[in-house]
Amino acid sequence: MALGTEGELTLTSRIRNTNSDGKPFTFTFAYHTYFSVSDISEVRVEGLETLDYLDNLKNRERFTEQGDAITFESEIDKIYLSTPTKIAILDHEKKRTFVIRKDGLADAVVWNPWDKKSKTISDLGDEDYKHFLCVEAAAIERPITLKPGEEWKGRLELSAVPSSYSSGQLDPKKVLE
């Protein structure tokens, strides 16, 4: 883990197959990162529009995301597939954007339990779901297989940047370039 000069946080994970029995090892991976937001209903995620996803709430059935940036009005647990290396979480109220950059992790899980499921999660207060969003850099659709001696490396970089508005719209160039 490294903290950069611009305040960006970099997490690097290495997984090696140390089996001495010659057997390969297969795994899926996700950085379960929780982002603090002012109000989940005011937040949008950019970078995942029009992508295919597996819906964890519908037995991982495959769908294609329609339309604009992702916004939130109910429980969500989706695995977006073949995602770009950059994803942004825009928080209008806080005028802050989280930028997620990733390597070696093709997928991205977007999760918020909303009100009903929150009540079943013991370490989550009933209203906590309003103030966080999980966007998780992941490798799920295509699990990683390592032969003995092989190593896999994944990398996640997180940064928070102030958002700017023009005519009530965020300038996407500032966020995604």
Ligand SMILES: O=P(O)(O)OC[C@H]1O[C@@H](O)[C@H](O)[C@@H](O)[C@@H]1O
């Ligand atoms: O409690 P954790 O380990 O952060 O996981 C929370 C969520 O993480 C997501 O990756 C899963 O798709 C959800 O089903 C799960 O509930």
